[in-house]
Amino acid sequence: MIKGIWVEGPVKKGVLDFLNGLLAEKKIKAVLMPAKNKGGDSYAWFLMGKDRLLESADPVPPVMTTQGANVVSYLTKKGPVWEKTAVLLRPCEYRAVIELAKIKQVDLTNLVLISFDCPGAYPLEKYVNGDPEELDESFEVCLGGVVELDGPRNVCAICHRFTGTGADIEIGLMGGEGKGFWLVPGSKQGEELLDGAVGSESDNIDVREKAISDRTIARETKRNNTLDSFQETVMGPENLLNTLSACINCHNCSRVCPICFCRECYFDSKALSSEADNMLQRAQRKSGLRLPPDLLLFHLGRMSHMSVSCVSCGACEDACPANVPVSMLFALAGRNTQAVFDYEPGRRLDEAIPHTVFKFEELKDFETPYIKEYSKV
Amino acid sequence: MANNETDIKIVAFLCNWCTFTAADLAGTSRLKYAPNIRIVKVMCSSRIEPVFILKVLLDGADGVFIGGCAPGDCHYSKGNFYARRKVALAKTLAKSAGLDSERIRLSWIPASEGPRFAHVVNEFTAHIKELGDNPARREVYI
Numbered sequence: 350m351i352k353g354i355w356v357e358g359p360v361k362k363g364v365l366d367f368l369n370g371l372l373a374e375k376k377i378k379a380v381l382m383p384a385k386n387k388g389g390d391s392y393a394w395f396l397m398g399k400d401r402l403l404e405s406a407d408p409v410p411p412v413m414t415t416q417g418a419n420v421v422s423y424l425t426k427k428g429p430v431w432e433k434t435a436v437l438l439r440p441c442e443y444r445a446v447i448e449l450a451k452i453k454q455v456d457l458t459n460l461v462l463i464s465f466d467c468p469g470a471y472p473l474e475k476y477v478n479g480d481p482e483e484l485d486e487s488f489e490v491c492l493g494g495v496v497e498l499d500g501p502r503n504v505c506a507i508c509h510r511f512t513g514t515g516a517d518i519e520i521g522l523m524g525g526e527g528k529g530f531w532l533v534p535g536s537k538q539g540e541e542l543l544d545g546a547v548g549s550e551s552d553n554i555d556v557r558e559k560a561i562s563d564r565t566i567a568r569e570t571k572r573n574n575t576l577d578s579f580q581e582t583v584m585g586p587e588n589l590l591n592t593l594s595a596c597i598n599c600h601n602c603s604r605v606c607p608i609c610f611c612r613e614c615y616f617d618s619k620a621l622s623s624e625a626d627n628m629l630q631r632a633q634r635k636s637g638l639r640l641p642p643d644l645l646l647f648h649l650g651r652m653s654h655m656s657v658s659c660v661s662c663g664a665c666e667d668a669c670p671a672n673v674p675v676s677m678l679f680a681l682a683g684r685n686t687q688a689v690f691d692y693e694p695g696r697r698l699d700e701a702i703p704h705t706v707f708k709f710e711e712l713k714d715f716e717t718p719y720i721k722e723y724s725k726v
Numbered sequence: 727m728a729n730n731e732t733d734i735k736i737v738a739f740l741c742n743w744c745t746f747t748a749a750d751l752a753g754t755s756r757l758k759y760a761p762n763i764r765i766v767k768v769m770c771s772s773r774i775e776p777v778f779i780l781k782v783l784l785d786g787a788d789g790v791f792i793g794g795c796a797p798g799d800c801h802y803s804k805g806n807f808y809a810r811r812k813v814a815l816a817k818t819l820a821k822s823a824g825l826d827s828e829r830i831r832l833s834w835i836p837a838s839e840g841p842r843f844a845h846v847v848n849e850f851t852a853h854i855k856e857l858g859d860n861p862a863r864r865e866v867y868i
Contacts, residue, residue, distance in 0.1 A: 580822070583823075584823075586824060586825060586861065586868065589823050589824060590867045590868065594867070634786070634864075635864045636864075638866065639867050644868065645868045646780060646781055646784050649780045649784070649820075649823055650777040650781070653777055653815055653816060653819055654777075657815070682819060685822045686819065686822075689815070690811070690814075703811060703815075704808065707810070707811055708807075709797065709798075712811065716813070716832045716833070716834070717831060717832065717834075717846075719797065719833075719834040719836075
């Protein structure tokens with residue numbers, strides 16, 4: 350397999366040219382990627398298929414509006430796409446697509462997944478309310494991987510999986526210093542598509558690998574330290590409730606979460622509703638009951654559903670109207686639960702989701718083992 | 727409040743085929759055990775979702791007990807292995823949230839072992855008594 354193709358020149362234009370080339374050669378029939386809205390103040394996803402991409406298409410947008418995995422899931426809800434379609438995803442979106450493919454919410458048939466070295470993203474609120482042009486400009490500077498993004502979202506600042514490892518084609522930006530980028534194949538399909546791409550056989554790709562490993566080490570330390578100190582502030586029902594106290598029970602975090610795929614959510618269902626009498630009893634028992642009840646149960650319960658697959662994309666926090674640091678909470682819960690099962694979401698398609706498999710001998714710390722003899726009472 | 731022994735409340739989810747039958751056997755053998763558990767019978771221990779466990783704790787029960795067939799003896803051949811994974815998840819989440827994961831226990835009790843059931847229940851009740859009242863019981867903002 351070739352190691353990569355170096356394409357010199359402006360990054361975004363180069364990527365668009367590459368995709369336009371694939372479209373022109375009929376190697377792919379359509380491209381699903383974000384593009385600027387008509388108003389120019391935000392981004393949305395577009396399926397572009399005619400013969401050229403939209404003028405406003407942007408392979409590396411500075412914000413994450415809709416989580417890409419949700420878009421791909423929507424596209425393939427009623428079956429696979431019929432013709433080869435390229436999808437441009439942030440690394441976290443790519444990992445969410447893989448998680449969704451495992452639970453059959455995404456059909457990967459005929460999809461070409463393309464990802465890139467992600468510099469992070471601005472909080473949606475900051476971008477929509479700020480000056481898009483100015484933010485676009487400062488974002489562009491960070492593409493080469495030399496400068497860290499100024500004021501990214503909380504989860505982006507501690508993201509340690511910022512490359513699209515595993516995708517069919519990786520767009521290598523790290524180490525390119527903005528002068529160009531690498532096209533790196535990650536699968537046989539990707540290699541076929543790269544065959545004949547404009548660019549030079551790369552001999553400088555170790556620069557990228559070095560830049561990636563350096564940043565990964567730095568980010569891993571930062572992530573662990575940040576999450577550790579965050580855990581200190583939320584440990585215990587009291588602190589946790591303080592953190593969540595602004596929550597208005599809108600369930601937006603679950604609606605935008607790519608991993609929360611259920612058509613009908615358990616926490617929106619009748620399963621947890623009870624008669625007024627029941628709530629009155631609870632209120633009397635503890636001299637007061639917050640309504641709607643089960644605030645903590647919603648968040649903890651949701652964690653039990655999605656935390657092992659949480660890719661730390663931060664869509665939840667972008668959608669939270671009350672500025673609850675949900676993305677950090679879920680990143681923390683995810684780190685802890687994923688460690689128990691030695692699982693990393695989106696790492697490989699053939700790695701089964703933890704609660705669908707088991708080993709005969711495992712998790713001894715969580716059970717009281719069955720021993721033949723026990724002391725008589 | 728719960729200094730009185732009978733005030734301790736433990737919710738027990740028992741699998742129909744082993745632990746519940748063991749509880750039945752303990753009863754018919756007239757074994758005496760701590761009266762603090764409230765039994766919910768389920769067909770298999772893997773029916774117990776982490777959400778159930780967390781709800782029980784957040785609603786103020788002092789302990790949650792999950793009983794299943796011994797590994798390898800599951801009536802559905804592998805249900806209890808899934809149950810173990812689910813309990814591990816619930817315990818980890820409880821721990822990350824600063825809830826006391828010691829209040830959750832998963833034990834394997836075969837159908838023929840009534841005395842073991844009585845023993846385990848007594849032991850767990852004593853353990854919960856040591857831990858004391860579940861603070862969530864009186865927490866308004868939950």
